Amino acid sequence: MSWQQGPLGGRAVGRFLVEQPLPERLLFAEPARRRMRVRFGDEWVADSEDVVLLHEPGRYPVAYFPRADVKDGVLSGPERTTRHRDLGETAWFSMTAGGRTVERAAWQHTALPGHAGELVDRIAFAWRAMDGFYEEDERIVGHAADPYHRNDIRATSRHLVVHDGERVIADSHHPFVLYESGFAPRWYVPREDVDESALTPTEKQTFCPYKGLASYYDIGEHKGAAWSYLDAWPEVRRVRGLISFEPDEIEVHLDGRRLQLAPGQSVTAHGIDRGLDPEEIQAHGAK
Known part of the structure; x- marks a missing residue:
């Protein structure tokens, strides 16, 4: 939806048929409607059936977990804050589990505008910092699945x-x-x-x-x-x-x-949220 030439991407091949132009950036949040889990340090650090996917222009979908569904004691901080251009102040946390600690492992938008209530009290995890993300018992490789990609x-x-x-x-x-x-x-x-x-x-x-x-x-x-x-x-x-x-x-x-190569069709080796490295899939033996 928000990647390459999707409707919310920066190079959409189509357009919305409306009288007034849409804002340059549109964010879309929706329930994932699937159980997702996060593993770090040989522990399950998050487990939820109430995940929200955020679609942001030029990014892969990002999974946001309810703070209540994150394991107690694994997050510390915030260690620093940044500002998201659309969602306001963002707090970053370290994670400790299984004898390991990683900085900037997770974030939370702490001063959300009123129209972004779906993300209140939710945590997102840095995908490359975690050992793995799962839907039920199957590991997701790459990034959270976009339900509109086929x-x-x-x-x-x-x-x-x-x-x-x-x-x-x-x-x-x-x-x-x-x-x-x-x-x-x-x-x-x-x-x-x-x-x-x-x-x-x-x-x-x-x-x-x-x-x-x-x-x-x-x-x-x-x-x-x-x-x-x-x-x-x-x-x-x-x-x-x-x-x-x-x-x-x-x-x-x-x-x-x-045939000519259509514009905007280049393969992106590394996304903003996550590198999509061949070594990753080989190392984890994903099927």
């Missing part, structure tokens, strides 16, 4: 051809198209329709909380021109192992029309 994968008989100069890299009459919230369509090609001898694996990897870990390939002089989710999440298993090509790095033609 991936739809469709098979098609359209003709997709990828060229590197005169060399044909891929030629398929049965690619798949992946429609992802906030992004233009991405086209994935079965490996039997790809000249894999043209692909040079690289060390580059990026992580998507909705699709999994992407591995990249160079094609000749074209760096990172293709990628594949070798072990894609079950929700997007139809593109597992397939190859997608970056149209600003390599020539991609669909039904004879050359």
Whole structure:
């Protein structure tokens, strides 16, 4: 909703059909309607079925827990205060549990404007500082899930051809198209329709909380021109192992029309709230 080209993002691809322009920044809070837990120092430091998600332009959703659902004695402070541009004074706390202490581990907005009552007496935790966030017994990797983010994968008989100069890299009459919230369509090609001898694996990897870990390939002089989710999440298993090509790095033609990279479609390796590092998913063995 608030990331990339979503309706509350800074580069929304659509617009609200209203007579007066909306404020430049719109924040949206809603109940998560799911049990969430936070683990730190081998202890459960928060456990709640009353979590509120805050959607803020340019940020991933942030989960706010009732102060009453945070374990007694784990927070100390506040150790410092800052000011949020929309939500006022913000107090920052240290966390101690399991023999470990981390500074700036959590925050609370302590002087909220009257229209932001949903966040009163609620605590948010720094995601990278915690050992893990969970929905029920399953660990969330990356950030709190945006309930409005979805991936739809469709098979098609359209003709997709990828060229590197005169060399044909891929030629398929049965690619798949992946429609992802906030992004233009991405086209994935079965490996039997790809000249894999043209692909040079690289060390580059990026992580998507909705699709999994992407591995990249160079094609000749074209760096990172293709990628594949070798072990894609079950929700997007139809593109597992397939190859997608970056149209600003390599020539991609669909039904004879050359594709161009849509504006605002770059992959962001690190978000404001949280780095999305491949090492994290590998270290924790997330599935």
